[in-house]
Amino acid sequence: MNKKIITTNKKAYHDYTIFEKFIAGIVLTGTEIKSIRKGAVNLKDGFAKIEDGEIFLYSCHISPYEQGNRYNHDPERVRKLLLNKKEILKMLGKIKKEGYTIVPLEMFFTNGFVKLEIGLAKGKKIYDKREDIAKKTQKRDMDRAMKK
Numbered sequence: 344m345n346k347k348i349i350t351t352n353k354k355a356y357h358d359y360t361i362f363e364k365f366i367a368g369i370v371l372t373g374t375e376i377k378s379i380r381k382g383a384v385n386l387k388d389g390f391a392k393i394e395d396g397e398i399f400l401y402s403c404h405i406s407p408y409e410q411g412n413r414y415n416h417d418p419e420r421v422r423k424l425l426l427n428k429k430e431i432l433k434m435l436g437k438i439k440k441e442g443y444t445i446v447p448l449e450m451f452f453t454n455g456f457v458k459l460e461i462g463l464a465k466g467k468k469i470y471d472k473r474e475d476i477a478k479k480t481q482k483r484d485m486d487r488a489m490k491k
Contacts, residue, residue: 345453345454346451346452346453347451347452348449348450348451349379349382349384349450349451349452349457350382350384350385350386350449350450351386351448351449351450352386352387352389352446352447352448352449354387355386355446355447355448355462355464356448357467357472357475358466358467358472359444359446359462359464359465359466359467360464360465360466360467360471361446361448361462361463361464362443362462362463362464362465363437363462363463364448364460364461364462364463365426365430365434365460365461365462365463366458366459366460366461367398367424367425367426367458367459367460367461368424368425368426368456368457368458368459369400369422369423369424369425369450369457369458369459370422370423370424370425371422371457372416373414374407374408374411374414374415374416375405375408375416376457377408377410377411378405378406378407378408378411379405379450379457381408383405383406384403384404384405384406384450385403385404385405386403386447386448386449386450388402388403388404389401389402389403389404389446389447390402390444390445390446390447391424391445391446391447391461392445393431393434393435393438393445396428396431397423397431398423398424398426398431398434398445399421399422399423399424400421400422400423400424400447400459401421402419403419403422403447404418404419405418406418424459424461434463437463438463441465442465443463443464443465444463444464444465444466445461445462445463445464446461446462446464447459447460447461448460448461448462
């Protein structure tokens, strides 16, 4: 799979524990795709919701294209994600039963198409975040010691 990463959501990995990942297509307009090619995307505050058997992406900021004039898009518009019905139903069951949320993790190009990696996640508590930082620091120190 030829994959060129556009942007990643580092905040999602910090604030959430990701349990399962899915790759979804995304419905875009012409000026949005041009803006994405320039890398003007921010997934930081984004989230997805399932409504009427379809999944939509909210609060994902794609900056307006500079040469787009009157055909430009709204930067924060709701965008439809493309997933199989089976995957959507699986996600819906976990959201209702276990209280997961859907967060965008990474946007990338695959064979000329923009894809979005979304994850089923649960929010971390403050002590979980501290624990992760401590583990990361410990691992870094061990790697340094092994290098010497």
